[in-house]
Amino acid sequence: MKALLVVAHGSRRAASNEEVRALTQRVAGQASDHYQQVACAFLELADPSIPEGLRALIQSGATDITVLPYFLSAGRHVAEDIPAEVQKVQQQRPDIPIQIAPYVGKSTRMASLLLAQAGASHQD
Amino acid sequence: MKALLVVAHGSRRAASNEEVRALTQRVAGQASDHYQQVACAFLELADPSIPEGLRALIQSGATDITVLPYFLSAGRHVAEDIPAEVQKVQQQRPDIPIQIAPYVGKSTRMASLLLAQAGASHQD
Numbered sequence: 001m002k003a004l005l006v007v008a009h010g011s012r013r014a015a016s017n018e019e020v021r022a023l024t025q026r027v028a029g030q031a032s033d034h035y036q037q038v039a040c041a042f043l044e045l046a047d048p049s050i051p052e053g054l055r056a057l058i059q060s061g062a063t064d065i066t067v068l069p070y071f072l073s074a075g076r077h078v079a080e081d082i083p084a085e086v087q088k089v090q091q092q093r094p095d096i097p098i099q100i101a102p103y104v105g106k107s108t109r110m111a112s113l114l115l116a117q118a119g120a121s122h123q124d
Numbered sequence: 125m126k127a128l129l130v131v132a133h134g135s136r137r138a139a140s141n142e143e144v145r146a147l148t149q150r151v152a153g154q155a156s157d158h159y160q161q162v163a164c165a166f167l168e169l170a171d172p173s174i175p176e177g178l179r180a181l182i183q184s185g186a187t188d189i190t191v192l193p194y195f196l197s198a199g200r201h202v203a204e205d206i207p208a209e210v211q212k213v214q215q216q217r218p219d220i221p222i223q224i225a226p227y228v229g230k231s232t233r234m235a236s237l238l239l240a241q242a243g244a245s246h247q248d
Contacts, residue, residue, distance in 0.1 A: 004242050008196075016197040019229065026235035034239065068242045072132075072196060072228075073140040104196075105143065107241045109233075111150035115158065117231045118128050118192045 003037040003062035005053050007082055008070040010042030017046040020070065037062055040070075043081055050085035058089075058096055065098045072105035127161040127186035129177050131206055132194040134166030141170040144194065161186055167201055167209065174209035182213075182220055189222045196229035 006027060008020040020040050028038035037060055041053030048056065050067075057065055067086055069078050083100060090098050104110075130151060132144040144164050152162035161184055165177030172180065174191075181189055191210055193202050207224060214222050228234075 004239075006238060011197065011199065013197075013199055016199060019197050023229075023234060023238070027238050030235055031239055034243070066242045068238060070196065070238070072194065073135065073137075073143050075135065075137055075140060101242045104238065104241055105147075107237050109237045109240060110147060111154055113231050113233045113237055114130065114147070114151050114192055114194070114228065115128075115155055116233060117228055118190045118225045119158070 001036045001061045001063050002034065003039070003057040003060075003065045004031060004035040005050075005057060005065060005067045006038070006040040006070050007050055007053075007067055008040060008042055008046075009077060010045035012045055017042065023070075035066075043077055043085065050082065051088045054086070054089040054098065058093060063096060065096060066101055067098060068101045069103040071103045074103060074106070078103045125160045125185045126158065126188045127163070127181040127184075127190070128155060128159040129174070129181060129189060129191045130162070130164040130194050131174055131177075131191055132164065132166055132170075133201060134169035136169055141166065147194075159190075167205055174206065175212045178210065178213040178222065182217060187220060189220060190225055191222060192225045193227040195227045198227060198230070202227045 006024050011017055024038060024040040031038050037057055039053055041048050041050045069082055071078050086098055130148050135141055148162060148164040155162050161181055163177055165172050165174045193206055195202050210222055
């Protein structure tokens with residue numbers, strides 16, 4: 001059973017964390033062909049943590065997990081901190097493949113998303 | 125002449141700022157129908173600043189500018205700091221319309237971008 005874990009930084013602002021949860025719900029709504037479970041987790045400042053999120057997916061039957069960093073640039077969080085958190089669970093469960101996708105800012109679709117969003121200013 | 129200014133936070137990591145500049149180039153390459161100029165600016169830690177970026181566009185002939193916040197959540201930077209920086213130039217040039225687009229994390233296309241990016245993990 002394939003699962004997707006969207007990983008955001010986490011914020012002291014509850015509304016920012018809620019935005020991530022709402023986005024995760026929208027992803028889940030579009031993901032049924034590819035992922036049987038979609039959840040989110042936070043690097044810091046909000047729950048669940050990355051290990052908690054991964055363990056919950058595994059407990060619910062995930063056998064193959066993709067971690068997607070919801071970050072715009074490849075700083076230390078993406079390069080070091082997220083892999084280290086993932087590794088905590090991967091060491092305990094080497095039988096479950098956990099791959100980390102390239103962070104969102106690296107998407108080849110980002111330029112066209114920006115152009116669409118710039119046009120959206122007139123309706124917003 | 126319409127112009128688009130992509131506004132990022134700015135980072136102490138030069139590579140992160142370069143990522144924004146490279147993305148801006150890709151946006152420019154796709155924007156010729158809608159924007160005759162596309163540039164980027166930074167809220168802090170990198171150049172140009174938002175007022176510098178806006179003034180450069182105006183000097184190059186921009187008569188209508190859209191500011192696009194390259195941010196994932198609606199924190200203080202998006203709600204207060206970027207509008208305050210834009211206002212510095214808008215006050216001096218009330219004849220130039222400057223509109224601020226909704227920030228990137230609010231895009232209705234973000235969920236499908238995330239799903240595409242999750243799939244990209246297998247090629248990356």
